[in-house]
Amino acid sequence: MRLLTVIAPALVATSLTFSAGAMAAQTVQITGLYNTGVDALGSPIADNAVDAHWSLTAAPVGYTLGNTYAAPVNGVFPVNGPWLSNTAVSRWLTPTDSAANHAPGQYSYTLSFVVTPSQLASTGFFTGRLAADNSVTSILLNQTALTVPGGTNFNVWSNFGTTSGFVAGLNTLTINTLNDAGSSGNPTGLRLEFLSSGITDSVPEPATWAMLVIGFGLVGASLRRRKAVLAA
Known part of the structure; x- marks a missing residue:
């Protein structure tokens, strides 16, 4: 006994x-980092369809904030002439359902994602690449400015990333772009792809x-x- x-x-x-x-803690991929112009599974959305992940958060007077739209298919102005071609990984986004002509000024595109309580925000990182018409003026993670790659344009990729600035809970990534003044046929848009990401997670x-x-x-x-x- x-x-x-x-x-x-x-x-x-x-x-x-x-x-x-x-x-034991482990490094996992940050969920919620969606490329532009894709659905929840990472597949391209339809022409002129609304992107469910990225939103328009600033634009010149006369534009409705909220939805962003997939630009036309390759070969239809301005994609693939002069913009980079759409691929199976990402598509261009525009502030309206027509990419033909947009007013000059600043356009801001925002993506929201969550760092869960089990994840250590200070360990977060991501890398990516972007292109914009006409240029990227600033990149903000939770209102903290990230380094803007030089020479951002619509016909070449520019790399960017960060190893800090994440917070527990809701996070926002905002890309501010500038559309220069021009005559008719003056479109603006954003294209972005995440290449890698990680964060420490203690969930078994x-x-x-x-x-x-x-x-x-x-x-x-x-x-x-x-x-x-x-x-x-």
Whole structure:
């Protein structure tokens, strides 16, 4: 009787130690970082369709804020002449459902994503590339200015990224673009692709959850045995 009473607490301690050790941190991809012009699965959206992830947050007078739209297919002005071609990875976004002509001035495109409570915001990072008509004036992560690559334009990619500026909870990435003055046929747009991202996450993987379940199962079994011994 006495032997079982002594073994049970030891088994409990061993199981708890094992379970705690299984809670190892890991680097995971940041979810919610969507390229421009794609759906939730990363596939291109239809011509002139609304992008569900990026929104228009600033524009010259006369423009409605909110939705952003996929630019036309390759070969239809201005895509692939003079803009970079759309691909299966990303598409151009414009402030209206027609990319033919837009007023000069600043246009701002914003993407929102969440850093969960289990993730360490200070460890976040991402890299990407962008193009804009006519140029990118600033890049803001939660209103913190990131380095703007030099020479941003509509016919070449420019790389950018950050290793800081993330916060717990809701995060916003805003790309401010400038459309220069021009005659008719003066479109503006943004194209962006994320190349990599990561953040430290302490949530156990499925295999770890299985080990935790086994550990707590052993704890429960040992407690039941102890109660049976004490009752006897």
